[in-house]
Amino acid sequence: MENWDEIRTAYQVARLGTVSGAAEVLGVHHATVIRHIDALEGRLGVKLFQRHARGYTATEAGEDLLRVAQATDDQFSQLSGRIKGRGMDVSGDLVVTSVASLSQAFTPMLVAFQRQYPKVTVRYLTGDRLFRLEYGEAHVAIRAGTIPDQPDNVVQPMTSSCFGAYASHEYVAEYGLPQGPQDYSKHRFIGPDNEDSRAPFYVWLRENVPTEAIRFRCTDSEAVNAAVLSGAGIGFMGAAEAERHPDLVEVYPPRDEWAVPLWLVTHVDLHRTTKVQALLAFIKKRFNEDKQ
Amino acid sequence: MENWDEIRTAYQVARLGTVSGAAEVLGVHHATVIRHIDALEGRLGVKLFQRHARGYTATEAGEDLLRVAQATDDQFSQLSGRIKGRGMDVSGDLVVTSVASLSQAFTPMLVAFQRQYPKVTVRYLTGDRLFRLEYGEAHVAIRAGTIPDQPDNVVQPMTSSCFGAYASHEYVAEYGLPQGPQDYSKHRFIGPDNEDSRAPFYVWLRENVPTEAIRFRCTDSEAVNAAVLSGAGIGFMGAAEAERHPDLVEVYPPRDEWAVPLWLVTHVDLHRTTKVQALLAFIKKRFNEDKQ
DNA sequence: CAACCTTTGTGCAAATTTGAACATGTCTCG
């Protein structure tokens, strides 16, 4: 029972009773309809129709096919409606992923988004492994750092995450604040485990602070935060994160050169869907409001 | 949502996750699969799959299609099984038609047929109008007289219906029996309303009996029977029918030249079905047994 | 890390499907 188009043709013939009528409805030539029926009957080995000068009347097999194909036709129409409608509708799952360190900033935004579009279910994935857009693991990803250049991904700049240098009260009480580059060697800095880190503030760190002064290294920004809070030294933190900890002392305020750009990334196949567009528009609007 | 073949293609891709796999299952080239998907998505205006180097993964729309098409595939397999199975099975309706005058002889045979094939429902149509095979009004027709030459019908000889001349006791008591052709003008005969009747005994009647002697004419054989029984004159009746009326006097016993041939007629589209073949075989076997 | 395998994607030619025209037959209506 392969070749579903022939079933569809037979269905119209059974429904209308004539080859000509079916051909008109299907938008094909009546010769095509005849050939479809002949092929289908030949493959089944059973006559579906009885031919006569006034048209085709369905045999029992033909009537059976009529019932089944009728249901199929209904199913397909509904499916088509759902699929096309889904294009206009913001509903179903919307999977967003980012590195874990951004979750504090993003969760409130996603919650607000969900309240505006109640039919959508937001799934916010953060984890140690990178969720990949190209395998359909997420609709939207928020990536930090250098501009992602994956093919098939459409990426647009969002905002920058401002980074400053912070230390705990305890640290400052013991070591004081550096007054200039000449003091750096007398301080303890928290750096990245990866010596080649491209984060702009770590590039600055490599270029301005002697390696010996970097006495604590972590892979993870969460670990850096914890280290700073524990008084391990001077470390770089997002300004928004730092504000949440009144214990911290701002060693250096955020600089533009330290800012880490954030990117909104979507897969081409999903980028044009209204659901994704709704989220992107929502995020941008939210950031614009925050700026003002 | 026209072109069901593309839905079938998309279904296999969604099910297997790769274009290549779907192409193999479908028995087509993978380029064809890609083109089907592209066409379908283009028409729907929604992406069904997300493309990546390891294959295609279904979007929500694609998964919706998967569910619907899965059900459709099941339905079509079952349909195919039913249709093909029906070919081997003697079940469902079996519509037989004949002129009403043969019903006495045929009903017992059809009843026996139904007992042998309990899953079949026999519908025996007799009526004033001719039920036509070419419009699917019946599977098998029993026709009397000259050989039917309708195209698209397959006709085979069955047996002959023997006709003799009969009259009622009352008639014979009053008029006696004709001793030879010279007596015909002194008798009353029952003839056909149609002066051109091709029934062999009526041809004989026209050629051998003066028109004035034919004093009662009917269109219908049932009416002829009634007329004979009522004493209207000498009329022609089927031998089997006459035997059921002991009041009748056999004026002339059945002659071969008076016999009316009977034909089993089926439409070509139905002739090869096992159901029809079962009935035809049954009828022939029954007649052969009767002969012995 | 390099070779190999699997996957998608794209021109171009072959094969298949489709469409137009015509033949034929039946039914209907005046």
Add this chain to the structure above:
DNA sequence: CGAGACATGTTCAAATTTGCACAAAGGTTG
């Protein structure tokens, strides 16, 4: 009864679909 409308069915050319060859790119494995 005869003309017209409408149905199926067949033949041949055109159009579309399909298959093949090849390219490119990510994934896998030794």
